[in-house]
Amino acid sequence: MDTHAAHGTEHGHAHHEIGFIRKYIFSEDHKIIGIQFLFTSIIFLGLGGILALLVRIQLAWPHAEIPILSDYFKDNAGRMSEATYNMLFTMHASVMIFFVIIPFLTGAFGNFTIPLMIGAGDMAFPKLNMMSYWILWPAFVMISFSFFVDGGAASSGWTSYPTLASTTMNAGEGFHSPAAPGSGHGQIFWLASLLCVGVGSMMGSVNYITTIINMRAPGMTLYRMPMTIWAMFITAILQAFALPVLTVALILQVLDKTIGSTFFMPDGLTFGNWSIDAGGGQPLLWQHLFWFYSHPAVYIMILPSMGMVSDVIATFARRPLFGYRAMIYSIAGIAGLGFIVWGHHMFQSGMDPRLGTGFMLATIMIALPSAVKVFNWLGTIFRGNLQFTTPMLFALGFVSLFIIGGLSGIFMAATPVDIYIHDTYFIVAHIHYVLFTSSLFGIFAGIYFWFPKMFGRMMNEPLGKVHFFLTFILGNCVFFPMHMVGVAGLRRRIPDITAGALEGRLLPLNEFMSISALLLGTVQLIFLANFLYSLFLGPKASRNPWNSNTLEWQTGDPVPGHGNFETVPVVQCGPYEYGEHGGKDNCPQTEKCAVPSSH
Amino acid sequence: MGNKFWSILFGVVMAACFIGFAISPFMGWWRPDGISSHAGDVDFLFDVILGITAFFFVLTEGILVYFMWHYASEEGKHPVSPAKDFPNVLKPLAGLLTSQHHVELAWTLIPAAILIYIAVAQVDTWANIKYESRKSHTESPTASLQVAVSARQFEWRMRYPTVARYKKWQNDKKSSDAKTVDEFKKDYESFGKVPQADDVHVVNELHIYQDHQIMVWLSTRDVIHSFNLPNFRVKQDALPGKLIPVWFKTKEGKECWNTTWDADKHRYVDGVDPKTGKVAMDASGNPSKEFMYDIACAELCGWGHYRMIGRVFVHQNEADFLNWLSKAEANNKLRTPDR
Numbered sequence A: 001m002d003t004h005a006a007h008g009t010e011h012g013h014a015h016h017e018i019g020f021i022r023k024y025i026f027s028e029d030h031k032i033i034g035i036q037f038l039f040t041s042i043i044f045l046g047l048g049g050i051l052a053l054l055v056r057i058q059l060a061w062p063h064a065e066i067p068i069l070s071d072y073f074k075d076n077a078g079r080m081s082e083a084t085y086n087m088l089f090t091m092h093a094s095v096m097i098f099f100v101i102i103p104f105l106t107g108a109f110g111n112f113t114i115p116l117m118i119g120a121g122d123m124a125f126p127k128l129n130m131m132s133y134w135i136l137w138p139a140f141v142m143i144s145f146s147f148f149v150d151g152g153a154a155s156s157g158w159t160s161y162p163t164l165a166s167t168t169m170n171a172g173e174g175f176h177s178p179a180a181p182g183s184g185h186g187q188i189f190w191l192a193s194l195l196c197v198g199v200g201s202m203m204g205s206v207n208y209i210t211t212i213i214n215m216r217a218p219g220m221t222l223y224r225m226p227m228t229i230w231a232m233f234i235t236a237i238l239q240a241f242a243l244p245v246l247t248v249a250l251i252l253q254v255l256d257k258t259i260g261s262t263f264f265m266p267d268g269l270t271f272g273n274w275s276i277d278a279g280g281g282q283p284l285l286w287q288h289l290f291w292f293y294s295h296p297a298v299y300i301m302i303l304p305s306m307g308m309v310s311d312v313i314a315t316f317a318r319r320p321l322f323g324y325r326a327m328i329y330s331i332a333g334i335a336g337l338g339f340i341v342w343g344h345h346m347f348q349s350g351m352d353p354r355l356g357t358g359f360m361l362a363t364i365m366i367a368l369p370s371a372v373k374v375f376n377w378l379g380t381i382f383r384g385n386l387q388f389t390t391p392m393l394f395a396l397g398f399v400s401l402f403i404i405g406g407l408s409g410i411f412m413a414a415t416p417v418d419i420y421i422h423d424t425y426f427i428v429a430h431i432h433y434v435l436f437t438s439s440l441f442g443i444f445a446g447i448y449f450w451f452p453k454m455f456g457r458m459m460n461e462p463l464g465k466v467h468f469f470l471t472f473i474l475g476n477c478v479f480f481p482m483h484m485v486g487v488a489g490l491r492r493r494i495p496d497i498t499a500g501a502l503e504g505r506l507l508p509l510n511e512f513m514s515i516s517a518l519l520l521g522t523v524q525l526i527f528l529a530n531f532l533y534s535l536f537l538g539p540k541a542s543r544n545p546w547n548s549n550t551l552e553w554q555t556g557d558p559v560p561g562h563g564n565f566e567t568v569p570v571v572q573c574g575p576y577e578y579g580e581h582g583g584k585d586n587c588p589q590t591e592k593c594a595v596p597s598s599h
Numbered sequence B: 001m002g003n004k005f006w007s008i009l010f011g012v013v014m015a016a017c018f019i020g021f022a023i024s025p026f027m028g029w030w031r032p033d034g035i036s037s038h039a040g041d042v043d044f045l046f047d048v049i050l051g052i053t054a055f056f057f058v059l060t061e062g063i064l065v066y067f068m069w070h071y072a073s074e075e076g077k078h079p080v081s082p083a084k085d086f087p088n089v090l091k092p093l094a095g096l097l098t099s100q101h102h103v104e105l106a107w108t109l110i111p112a113a114i115l116i117y118i119a120v121a122q123v124d125t126w127a128n129i130k131y132e133s134r135k136s137h138t139e140s141p142t143a144s145l146q147v148a149v150s151a152r153q154f155e156w157r158m159r160y161p162t163v164a165r166y167k168k169w170q171n172d173k174k175s176s177d178a179k180t181v182d183e184f185k186k187d188y189e190s191f192g193k194v195p196q197a198d199d200v201h202v203v204n205e206l207h208i209y210q211d212h213q214i215m216v217w218l219s220t221r222d223v224i225h226s227f228n229l230p231n232f233r234v235k236q237d238a239l240p241g242k243l244i245p246v247w248f249k250t251k252e253g254k255e256c257w258n259t260t261w262d263a264d265k266h267r268y269v270d271g272v273d274p275k276t277g278k279v280a281m282d283a284s285g286n287p288s289k290e291f292m293y294d295i296a297c298a299e300l301c302g303w304g305h306y307r308m309i310g311r312v313f314v315h316q317n318e319a320d321f322l323n324w325l326s327k328a329e330a331n332n333k334l335r336t337p338d339r
Helices: A008-014 A018-024 A030-060 A082-118 A126-135 A136-148 A185-214 A227-258 A283-300 A303-317 A326-339 A355-380 A392-414 A415-421 A426-454 A459-488 A503-536 B005-027 B039-069 B088-098 B099-134 B163-173 B179-189 B318-333
Strands: A578-581 A584-586 B146-151 B157-162 B200-203 B205-209 B213-220 B223-228 B235-236 B242-249 B259-262 B265-270 B292-295 B309-315
Touching: A008 B259, A030 A082, A030 A136, A030 A503, A082 A126, A082 A136, A082 A185, A082 A227, A082 A283, A082 A303, A082 A426, A126 A136, A126 A185, A136 A185, A185 A227, A227 A283, A227 A326, A227 B163, A283 A303, A283 A326, A303 A326, A303 A355, A303 A426, A303 A578, A326 A355, A355 A392, A355 A415, A355 B039, A355 B099, A392 A415, A392 A426, A392 A459, A392 B005, A392 B039, A415 B039, A415 B099, A415 B235, A426 A459, A426 A503, A426 A578, A459 A503, A459 B005, B005 B039, B039 B099, B099 B242, B146 B205, B146 B223, B163 B179, B163 B205, B200 B205, B200 B259, B200 B318, B205 B318, B213 B223, B213 B235, B223 B265, B235 B242, B259 B309, B265 B309, B309 B318
Parallel strands: B146 B213, B205 B309
Antiparallel strands: A578 A584, B146 B157, B157 B200, B213 B242, B223 B235, B223 B292, B259 B265, B292 B309
16 A cells, blocks of 8 residues: 555656646646645735735724825725725635635645655646646636625625625625625625635645555655655545535525525524515524634644644754654644534534533643644754754744644633633734744745755745744734733724724734734745745755755755656655764665664 | 854743733733623633643743753754753653653643643533523522613614513512412513513613623624623624523622713713712823723624624612613603614
8 A cells, every 4th residue: 555656657757848838837747736836825925914914004093094095095084994994804814814824735835745755756636736726716816806896805704604794685686785895796706716715625635635645655654754744644634524514605605695595594684774585594504614614724724834844843953753653643633623623613602502511622622732742842852953944943933833822722712711802802813823923934934945845946044034033023023912902802803993992992002013013014025035036046956955854855856857756766764863873963764774763 | 143042032032922911911901800790700710721821831932942042053063862962950850751652641641631620620610601591580589680682783772671560570579479470480581582562772781780680682683793791701692593691790799880870961971980989080081991891792793893882881779770771761752662
């Protein structure tokens, strides 16, 4: 089972010329597809970032005119309208989750690393792989176009709860919604584009599972796979089981919005003077279906980062990964528990409170495998020989800030405490510690780490370190005070915090966070400049610039061609043989290990 | 940059985060005073989790920073070999630390025990708060104050029983006549579901009184809203198509009333400091917000979500509350009630 077929060699010797379009655009090569995912994700990261900055501007200066864009808001005296604000945070979250983090992790890194790190020539289904990328393009077009439709883009939150999101006019009265301006056409585009993204992820996950099971190089047993691959494998399984549920939910809401079905619409809804005739549905059903996918999706957005960070830390600590098997079991544990905790998003939703107790117990237990992972990373750098390269810094930053994100999760898991902090900025702090300072830090680590393998050039180290230095400080300046304002009672998703009696006193902290956010956004230009400069003018990379053990660094050329390996690699040892190895401090997986470590 | 630089950066930033959280209560960036009977339990559990997580935050970040400092590579330093370089403080533990199995077991079982403690500690409080609303309160010594709250974009509409009906509940409940008690139960339990023509309607003002339990019958006629009283640690989504009970009680033995009759304005005003009996003022002479209690919608409900805010008026006692209710009732009769 663990030896692969002749697939790699077959491609490796096929030196027939292929044209530019087949090679770089409609490519079947997993590396090119991965790079395509990478580029589109970086572009959408920019878009999502700009949306976030607009949100932050409104939060800090709720009554001020918006600079530059004041013409766009001239109906509102140059100020941002409340509906626009709702649209901005909705689209910020949707773009960042579905068009940035997931495509980065499973699309870019999943595609690029899986065949290379298991010693395969390509994915099991190269054409399906190509399709998993190109099916995203309708989604890109629809989500970008939705900003310009009547009523604006979706504005019911990335969670799109009915009946706010799903209400539409009676048949024949058009697709405007009496519930909110953005829940008309914009919401339909949102649903349709997410459907495409989901189908794309589904194709990817089927492909990853098959590739990892069937196409490993000789000697690459399951317990010799690097953590990146384990994480991608388990993530793909999560996606394959959870995505169908989201797909169904999306289709049901599309039907509610277009042909007038009422899956999520109960009897007797009245908006102003406008009543809906039909009913009989259940708004809570959407929440169950949505979170049954979207809670595992949270792990889809963090597990691959955890895998990549494990590899980066072991490489630059020059130490074997501490507790390799415990790391695998804890990823599997997080994924398994991830399926039975979706209800913790719904403690205050009106579901039976007795369910809350069960969901709480399962949720709190997820902290356990997460804690084990943190301790194991600490165990890995213990007695190491730490080399603070840019990827290592981002990886250590990941560990440091994931601790905060993990610990703050326990507050929300505790049902009575959640009564108070549910839907406050405390949860906003938590999700950003997990997604920005953890997932995205993992992504940055991955980009700096595999850039030489992707493009054959090195990224600039001093610039990378400046990027890390500023991102680490400013990231904490933006997101840490959110814990405090959350505890102080600041609700999320409000454009003007001075409306109530309780929240207005927090405006100075909001201003501090927003200024930090604007700086944080600007700092990312350093990364962009470094990325683009290094792409064309960076110093040429050697085959294995980090002296890493895993297979992708053992290819013949610095940038392997289609087919990856000249000859099928034969794996002789595990991926983490760092430390004393006969005068060297590592032993690549293709070599027989002189001093095998004890595990 | 020097090899030790990065550990210092991590240490400084994490210390800053810790200090930021530690000074928050003194800067006013903290939860407002809890004035419901269960607020103390919620806050206690928050503080328990805060204590435990703060400990593990310091422990893990401390270890990370120390390792980053201690094991930073030096120019020309040979790769470390496994048997050497134990820091002195850890020498006694060397036997344990070289056996991965023991370490893994230790750092799995200890957090597991702590997490189970955290989880079990929540169960009773959650039950006391949320299950209470599902019980019939006809058996309790005094009848709860029942209010039906109907949410809509973007306001809260409250429905109260009339003064006469409310007084009748309190009297009939204590009656020794079984038939009277039965009728009381029937009428009392019908309040949430069946509106009466003479019910008292008020917008965006929830009036309750000290030392008394409140039963809110929560519904919405359009989208999901969330009935959120941060000062009372109460939060419950209103779900289209459902009538959801919410139960809470003002804190026993605590002076937390905040409203008084203002003859000039000819209405009850909130923001009253119970110590002075007058509307509290801030330093610049404007009414202070310290004693104003928001009903702030906590679930996104459309463009006006942020300003879907009502206020809770806590009366000093039943008499003061009934005084308000009779005025509201009189006022109500002058208007054509809408639905």
